[in-house]
Amino acid sequence: MNIEFLKNKIAIFAYCPPQIPCEKNGISSPNKITDEQYKYMADAGVNVVLGHSEQIGSKDEEFVFKALELSKKYEMGYLVRDRISMEYVSLGLHDYKDFRKLTEQEKCDLDKRYAESLKRYKDFPAFLGVSFIDEPGSASFEGIKRAKKVFYDVCGDDKLFYVNLFPYYITAKQYEFGTNQTDEEPKTAGYEINEKRNINRYECYLSKFLETVKPQMFSYDAYPFCTLGNAHTAIHEVLYEMQQLGAKLTREQSIPYWLYMQCGGLWEGMMNVRVPTFAEMQLQVNLALMYGAKGIGIFPYCAPNDWLGDNNFVAALIDISGKKTAMYDSFSYAAKQIKAVENKLSTAKLKAIMKNGKYENMLPTKEELAKIKWSECIYQGELPQYGNMEVASYGELILIESSSEVLVGCFETENANAFYLVNNSAVTSTNVRLCFDAVYSFECTYCGRSEKKKQNYLEFNALSAGEGVLISLGVKKE
Numbered sequence: 001m002n003i004e005f006l007k008n009k010i011a012i013f014a015y016c017p018p019q020i021p022c023e024k025n026g027i028s029s030p031n032k033i034t035d036e037q038y039k040y041m042a043d044a045g046v047n048v049v050l051g052h053s054e055q056i057g058s059k060d061e062e063f064v065f066k067a068l069e070l071s072k073k074y075e076m077g078y079l080v081r082d083r084i085s086m087e088y089v090s091l092g093l094h095d096y097k098d099f100r101k102l103t104e105q106e107k108c109d110l111d112k113r114y115a116e117s118l119k120r121y122k123d124f125p126a127f128l129g130v131s132f133i134d135e136p137g138s139a140s141f142e143g144i145k146r147a148k149k150v151f152y153d154v155c156g157d158d159k160l161f162y163v164n165l166f167p168y169y170i171t172a173k174q175y176e177f178g179t180n181q182t183d184e185e186p187k188t189a190g191y192e193i194n195e196k197r198n199i200n201r202y203e204c205y206l207s208k209f210l211e212t213v214k215p216q217m218f219s220y221d222a223y224p225f226c227t228l229g230n231a232h233t234a235i236h237e238v239l240y241e242m243q244q245l246g247a248k249l250t251r252e253q254s255i256p257y258w259l260y261m262q263c264g265g266l267w268e269g270m271m272n273v274r275v276p277t278f279a280e281m282q283l284q285v286n287l288a289l290m291y292g293a294k295g296i297g298i299f300p301y302c303a304p305n306d307w308l309g310d311n312n313f314v315a316a317l318i319d320i321s322g323k324k325t326a327m328y329d330s331f332s333y334a335a336k337q338i339k340a341v342e343n344k345l346s347t348a349k350l351k352a353i354m355k356n357g358k359y360e361n362m363l364p365t366k367e368e369l370a371k372i373k374w375s376e377c378i379y380q381g382e383l384p385q386y387g388n389m390e391v392a393s394y395g396e397l398i399l400i401e402s403s404s405e406v407l408v409g410c411f412e413t414e415n416a417n418a419f420y421l422v423n424n425s426a427v428t429s430t431n432v433r434l435c436f437d438a439v440y441s442f443e444c445t446y447c448g449r450s451e452k453k454k455q456n457y458l459e460f461n462a463l464s465a466g467e468g469v470l471i472s473l474g475v476k477k478e
Contacts, residue, residue, distance in 0.1 A: 002158035011295035013048035025309025042074040045335030057083035077128030088143035129160030137178035167222030168202035221260035229372035243291040244387030258295025264315035279465035285334040286468030290409035292350035336448030348411040357402035399435040441474030
């Protein structure tokens, strides 16, 4: 399987897919790399699986080959996780030598071992590539670059060398060294916390990654549903700002972006990270489609073995015992819309964003918000300025009227313009009227279903919280 597999598709990828058997903190988790669990993934819309607890080079590597076979059966691409990747990103704190201090001969020996490891699994039919590393610091970029060359030499450039990057609300040490990688102090100018916005610090990190690694895509995770003070419905503006960055990268450098959906909360002691509601799940997915994302990830798909015994963690699509949760149904519903629109949006180009209406999300008053620490991070109805593509009208769409805030992504497709409408609230429905400059034939796709209309306006009454609609234009009426 090669990356042509994803042509005309939106990648729906699972991080923390079905897990290997595990016992930790007095709790047992059964083997979930089974036919039943892989069918659950396929039924939820997943088409790309990121290897996780099953790893080449571990005592449990047999499960990698089982996962490859099950992925083949359910027509999913599989990204292998290989422990040798840690040698390329190591900064010397854990079990491996510091890659930066290896001699050239030691690096060549590592390259040979990696090539031999790749040969063990590269010819499996479901092999799409590797999930090389999650959230590296920039001090590891040279090692990633070297491993990427070995990967392409062995596997060919039609496979995927996948690296996922940090969100933007992190420390200078994380930007430079990743997580717990070294006792060194960061040296890179641009990572320090000062008067600059997080997005400007992130741009420094991302530019180093693009310049050094030259990736096939930009992938990141950032989780926006966090409760601050008494703002129980607060949404972190990272949901918008980093997608504006992704859209900018796609527009200016033709690099597609992938992002993760928050499918749980209360993890790793962070009690302010809440479990998304059904509407919040729809909002995440529909905003990703509206901003032109080419990959939508699920985190966590399966309750990870790493969190066995964490009594606070809630959700994931599959719980620790292997049963579906309510989050499974929430995402499956959203996936119907992804599948219904992917043929058009996978090749469409985002050109602009339109916005209309007052933001309604049950937030405290501005005076009350001002008293909450970090309330400046809460989205309050104005799109962040970095990468903002907001316009008053675009092409045939000349006016929007709505009872609460909506966003419209304006796309150029091979045949005609298309528009993606999103109710930008996770708590209330809205009434929307879109006015066009003439009578057109429209195909409107929402809730995974399509209907056709011919007129010079479109109305959507009681459009549900977080819901999205793809509006494709047909031939203009003479």
